Amino acid sequence: MGKSTCADLLRARAVPVVDTDDLARQLVLPGQPALDEIRRAFGDEVLESTGQLRREFLAERVFSDAAARQQLEAILHPRIRALWLAQVSDWRQQGEPLAVVVIPLLFETSAQAEFDATICVACSPASQRQRLLARGWTITQLEQRISAQWPIDRKISAADFVVWTEGPLSLAGEQLDRILPNVLQLAH
Numbered sequence: 001m002g003k004s005t006c007a008d009l010l011r012a013r014a015v016p017v018v019d020t021d022d023l024a025r026q027l028v029l030p031g032q033p034a035l036d037e038i039r040r041a042f043g044d045e046v047l048e049s050t051g052q053l054r055r056e057f058l059a060e061r062v063f064s065d066a067a068a069r070q071q072l073e074a075i076l077h078p079r080i081r082a083l084w085l086a087q088v089s090d091w092r093q094q095g096e097p098l099a100v101v102v103i104p105l106l107f108e109t110s111a112q113a114e115f116d117a118t119i120c121v122a123c124s125p126a127s128q129r130q131r132l133l134a135r136g137w138t139i140t141q142l143e144q145r146i147s148a149q150w151p152i153d154r155k156i157s158a159a160d161f162v163v164w165t166e167g168p169l170s171l172a173g174e175q176l177d178r179i180l181p182n183v184l185q186l187a188h
């Protein structure tokens with residue numbers, strides 16, 4: 001959809017950003033309690049001989065089995081939420097006028113209530129598929145992941161603002177520049 005690109009554009013505008021995908025990657029590093037819990041839940045085969053998580057192996061398993069996905073989410077989502085909530089609290093204590101948490105499953109996890117405003121970063125389903133295929137995803141992988149999320153039109157309807165990422169990068173930046181003052185007003 002363009003969430004990472006928009007996050008980079010926000011950082012370039014001196015807006016603090018935390019990406020929950022980054023938090024999830026930190027939580028599954030060797031030695032982390034979440035990784036051990038994942039190993040116990042899904043078996044030793046989810047780990048490389050080095051102790052690293054076999055991300056693609058686990059993804060294949062959980063995106064082909066809704067119960068397994070829910071089990072993984074039950075392990076990770078509370079930990080991820082605790083981390084970003086702590087970061088938001090720190091930003092508030094520091095007096096940050098504006099900060100962003102990138103949450104791919106914002107509405108699916110009912111996290112939107114924690115924020116003054118929500119921005120949906122979106123593109124057409126055709127562009128989404130093209131972008132994911134360009135990353136090397138198979139049709140099956142992208143279909144499984146897309147079906148695990150709300151449809152984009154539902155996310156757009158639920159969001160306060162939308163950045164449409166079909167055009168050039170400069171256009172996404174222009175949209176953010178128009179949206180940010182409105183977000184600041186909602187926050188105060």
